[in-house]
Amino acid sequence: MNNSRRDFLKVGAAASAAVAASGTMTGAFAKEFAARTEKIPHASHYGPFHAHVRDGKIVDITPQLDSDANPTAMVKGLADRVMTDSRVKYPCVRKSYLEGKDAGDLRGKEEFVRVSWDKALDLAADAIKKAQAKGGNQSLYNSCYSGWAHPGAFKPNALAGRFFNQIGGAVGTSGEYSNGAAGPTNPVIVGDMEVYSIQTAHEQIIKNTKVMILWGADLYKCNRIGWFVPNHRNIDAYEEYKKAGIKFISIDPIYTTSASEFKADWIKIRPGSDVALMMAMMHYLYKSKKYDANFIKKYTHGFDKFLPYLLGKEDGIEKTPEWAEKLTEIPAATIKELATTMVDNRTFIAGNWSLQRAHHGEQVDWSIITLASMIGQIGLPGGGFGFSMHYAGGGDAASGKATVGGVPQGGGNKVNVNIPASRMSDLLLNPGKTVTFKGGKVTYPKIEVMLSAGSSPIGHQPDVNELVGAMRTLDTIITVDPWWTPTAKMSDIVFPATTTMERDDITQGMSYAQDRLFAMKKVVDARYESKDDYWIFAELAKRFGKEKKFTKNRTTMQWIERLYKRSYAKKKMKIAFEDFWKEGVVKYEVPDSARNFVRHEAFRKDPIKNPLKTESGKIQIFSEKFDAYGYDDFKGHATWFEPAEWLGNKKLAAKYPLHLVSPHPTYRVHSQLDNTWVQNVHKVQGREPIRISPNDAKKFGVRDGEIVEVYNDRGSVLAGVVVTNTIRDGVVAIEEGAWYSPDDASKDKTRCNSGQANLLTSSRPTSSMAQATTANTVLVSIKKAGVVQPNLAYSAPKIIEG
Structure with a gap:
C-alpha cells in the first residue's frame, strides 16, 4: 500500500470528530467536540455539508446526512480549499506588464509583483478602456462562460457577464464543452437538447426495463457530482436496479465503475466507431424485418431518405454487420445478437456525452435516436433512450417547485459575436477569420483583452500548447480566482477571490429533483486580501461609472433574500427567510406523480396533440433543414464518417x-x-x-x-x-x-x-x-x-x- 492510500485510511482525531459530529458517535467525546466547535451549513458540487469551526479555523467537514443519502470522499477535500499553498493571497501583476513593457511572450515564464487593490483595479480598467478605444467592445473577450465554479447564485461567470453588459458587452460563447455537438443537433432531430431534460423516473426503470445499454455512460461515477448540490439518492435506486434483475450491457473501451457494479456484459468497442456499430445494428434490424415499421411510420419523418444510405445505394457501402466488424472490432454475430436482444426486450439506451466530444460527434446522438426509433420503444415505460441518466441525478423524480435561480447578467451586450466554446485558440490566433456555425457564419474580431473568472481555460480547452501560444498574442489577460490555477499563472493581472466558504450564498438541491434549498453560509473570514467576486466586479464597474447599475444598491445578503422570495419555500410554504437562513435548508416534497414520469410518453400516446418541436412534429430521421446547410461533413441524416485520428487509420x-x-x-x-x-x-x-x-x-x-x-x-x-x-x-x-x-x-x-x-x-x-x-x-x-x-x-x- 503506498503512502497516500495509507494516509487516506488513517483514522485520526479529526476523523473521529467527524464521526461524532455526524451523529454516529455518542458520549462525552461527541459532546465535547460539539461544545468546542461551531457547526455551519454550506453546500458544494459534491454534496451539502457542515463545516466545523474552532477559533476561526475549519477543523472538520461532515456531510449533511439528512440531505445526502450517500456522501462522497470529495466533500472532505473541501477542507483544503481555504488554506492551501496555491491560494492567490493578494492582487498581483506580472512584472513586465507592470513595467509597461510589451512582453506577452513572457506570460507563464516570469514572476509577479504584489500590488494594492486600487492599483490592480485601475490597471484592469485602463486595459479595458484602451481596448475599447482601439477596437470597440468586440475587442473584449469574456472567456468565463462556464458556471462550474460553485453551485451558488453568485457564480463568477454570471457576475463577469453582468459587468461586461454594463459597459457595452464583450465577445462571448455559444454552446458549451459538455454538449457542444449534441446541443445544436438534438433540438432539430427530436425537439429538445435531451441532455439536460428530466429523464424517465428510476421507479419506471425498476418496474419495466429488462435490458439497459450503458453506451459509454458511467452512472455511478458521474453522478457523484452535480451542477447544483447532489443528494446521491441514485445509489439507492441502483441497488433496486440490481434487485430487479435488469440485464446490463456496457459498450465502452473501459470496463467502468457502473459496468462493474452492475456486472454488465462488456462490448469492447474500438474508440470512434460507435456510429458504425449503430448503423450495422439498424441495417440488420431492417433486413431481418425485426424493426418496428409502425413506429417509424407514425412517429418519425424521413426514414425513406435515410434508408438508401443504410443500404449502400447512396455511397456504395452497405452498412452490414460484416462491414462494421472491421471498423469496430466487434464480431458481426455479436452485433446481430445485440440488436436482437434490444428489440426482444424492453430496452433503455443510456447514452453519454463523451462520444459526442469526438470528430463528427454530432452523429452519435442522432444515430442513437434513429436506432431507438427502429426498436420502437420510445415513450414506453422503461424503454427508449436517455442522454442524462449519468448527470445531476438523472432519473430522480422532480419536485416541480420553484427554487432560487441566480444573479442575472442583465441586458446591454451590444456585441453580437459569440464563438463556439471550443474555438478559443482559433479566435485569438486568427482575427478576421470566418467560420461556419449552425448554418451561418461567425467572423472573429481582434481580441485585445481576455478575462477569466471562476474557470481555467488552460485545462478545459484542447491543445494546450496552441492555447498558450494564442494567449501570448493578447494585450492583457485578467484572472479572478481564489487559486493560482494554470490560467492565473499565464495572466497579467490576478485578483484574489474568496472561496465560497468565506462568503454567503444560496443554492438548490439537484438539477432535476430540485428538492432542497441550501444556505451556503459564510464559514470563516476571508483569508489574506481576498475579496468576493461580487465586490471585485462592482469595483471594476465603479471605474466605468456603472457601480450602482451593477449592484442595484444591494448587498450580497439583500440579493440572497431577494432570490429567496422567488422560491416555492417563500411563496407557498410561507417560510420566512430568517427561519430558512437559521436552519440552513428547506426540504420540498416530491409528488408521487413524478415517480411515474416517462420521457416522451405524451408524444407516444398522441403525436398530433403532443407534437415534438421539430420541422415535422415528429422525430427527424431526415432533416431538410440540416440538408440545406450543404456541408460535406454533416448531412441531412445520421452518417458514419471516419475520424481523422483513430486506430483505424x-x-x-x-x-x-x-x-x-x-x-x-x-x-x-x-x-x-x-x-x-x-x-x-x-x-x-x-x-x-x-x-x-x-x-x-x-x-x-x-x-x-x-x-x-x-x-x-x-x-x-x-x-x-x-x-x-x-x-x-x-x-x-x-x-x-x-x-x-x-x-x-x-x-x-x-x-x-x-x-x-x-x-x-x-x-x-x-x-x-x-x-x-x-x-x-x-x-x-x-x-x-x-x-x-x-x-x-x-x-x-x-x-x-x-
Whole structure:
C-alpha cells in the first residue's frame, strides 16, 4: 500500500470528530467536540455539508446526512480549499506588464509583483478602456462562460457577464464543452437538447426495463457530482436496479465503475466507431424485418431518405454487420445478437456525452435516436433512450417547485459575436477569420483583452500548447480566482477571490429533483486580501461609472433574500427567510406523480396533440433543414464518417498506436479539487494516472506505478502507470482536469509534469456545423520518462513584494 492510500485510511482525531459530529458517535467525546466547535451549513458540487469551526479555523467537514443519502470522499477535500499553498493571497501583476513593457511572450515564464487593490483595479480598467478605444467592445473577450465554479447564485461567470453588459458587452460563447455537438443537433432531430431534460423516473426503470445499454455512460461515477448540490439518492435506486434483475450491457473501451457494479456484459468497442456499430445494428434490424415499421411510420419523418444510405445505394457501402466488424472490432454475430436482444426486450439506451466530444460527434446522438426509433420503444415505460441518466441525478423524480435561480447578467451586450466554446485558440490566433456555425457564419474580431473568472481555460480547452501560444498574442489577460490555477499563472493581472466558504450564498438541491434549498453560509473570514467576486466586479464597474447599475444598491445578503422570495419555500410554504437562513435548508416534497414520469410518453400516446418541436412534429430521421446547410461533413441524416485520428487509420496508428480517452475524473469536478489532499487517493507519484492493459504494458515495457511520458505531435505529459484489466488493448485513459505544470517554464511546448491530458488533444472541430471539441479523437504513444523534476502544479509563482 503506498503512502497516500495509507494516509487516506488513517483514522485520526479529526476523523473521529467527524464521526461524532455526524451523529454516529455518542458520549462525552461527541459532546465535547460539539461544545468546542461551531457547526455551519454550506453546500458544494459534491454534496451539502457542515463545516466545523474552532477559533476561526475549519477543523472538520461532515456531510449533511439528512440531505445526502450517500456522501462522497470529495466533500472532505473541501477542507483544503481555504488554506492551501496555491491560494492567490493578494492582487498581483506580472512584472513586465507592470513595467509597461510589451512582453506577452513572457506570460507563464516570469514572476509577479504584489500590488494594492486600487492599483490592480485601475490597471484592469485602463486595459479595458484602451481596448475599447482601439477596437470597440468586440475587442473584449469574456472567456468565463462556464458556471462550474460553485453551485451558488453568485457564480463568477454570471457576475463577469453582468459587468461586461454594463459597459457595452464583450465577445462571448455559444454552446458549451459538455454538449457542444449534441446541443445544436438534438433540438432539430427530436425537439429538445435531451441532455439536460428530466429523464424517465428510476421507479419506471425498476418496474419495466429488462435490458439497459450503458453506451459509454458511467452512472455511478458521474453522478457523484452535480451542477447544483447532489443528494446521491441514485445509489439507492441502483441497488433496486440490481434487485430487479435488469440485464446490463456496457459498450465502452473501459470496463467502468457502473459496468462493474452492475456486472454488465462488456462490448469492447474500438474508440470512434460507435456510429458504425449503430448503423450495422439498424441495417440488420431492417433486413431481418425485426424493426418496428409502425413506429417509424407514425412517429418519425424521413426514414425513406435515410434508408438508401443504410443500404449502400447512396455511397456504395452497405452498412452490414460484416462491414462494421472491421471498423469496430466487434464480431458481426455479436452485433446481430445485440440488436436482437434490444428489440426482444424492453430496452433503455443510456447514452453519454463523451462520444459526442469526438470528430463528427454530432452523429452519435442522432444515430442513437434513429436506432431507438427502429426498436420502437420510445415513450414506453422503461424503454427508449436517455442522454442524462449519468448527470445531476438523472432519473430522480422532480419536485416541480420553484427554487432560487441566480444573479442575472442583465441586458446591454451590444456585441453580437459569440464563438463556439471550443474555438478559443482559433479566435485569438486568427482575427478576421470566418467560420461556419449552425448554418451561418461567425467572423472573429481582434481580441485585445481576455478575462477569466471562476474557470481555467488552460485545462478545459484542447491543445494546450496552441492555447498558450494564442494567449501570448493578447494585450492583457485578467484572472479572478481564489487559486493560482494554470490560467492565473499565464495572466497579467490576478485578483484574489474568496472561496465560497468565506462568503454567503444560496443554492438548490439537484438539477432535476430540485428538492432542497441550501444556505451556503459564510464559514470563516476571508483569508489574506481576498475579496468576493461580487465586490471585485462592482469595483471594476465603479471605474466605468456603472457601480450602482451593477449592484442595484444591494448587498450580497439583500440579493440572497431577494432570490429567496422567488422560491416555492417563500411563496407557498410561507417560510420566512430568517427561519430558512437559521436552519440552513428547506426540504420540498416530491409528488408521487413524478415517480411515474416517462420521457416522451405524451408524444407516444398522441403525436398530433403532443407534437415534438421539430420541422415535422415528429422525430427527424431526415432533416431538410440540416440538408440545406450543404456541408460535406454533416448531412441531412445520421452518417458514419471516419475520424481523422483513430486506430483505424493504419498509417497514423503505426506512429501513435494507442487511442487516448480522457474520462471525467473520479475525485474532482474537472480541475476542481486537484489541489487538495483527496487527490492523493489516486495519484501515482504525484501525477495523473494513465490506465493501460496488461498486454499493452508488456508491449511498451512499462510497469505499474512508474512514471511514463505520453506524447504525440501536439505535446507530451508525464503520467503514472496503472496496469488494469478494465481497459481494452490499444486504449489508454488519463482522466481530464489535472493542473497543467510545464516541466521547464522557460521553454515553449515543454512537457507537462502533472498529466494534463489536453496537452495531447486536438483543436480540430467536430464538423462545419457545430464546431465542437474533439477531445476524444486522439492517438498517442508512451515511453520511459527518464529523469523527472518535482511537480509544481500546485505551487504559487514567484512573487515580488511591491
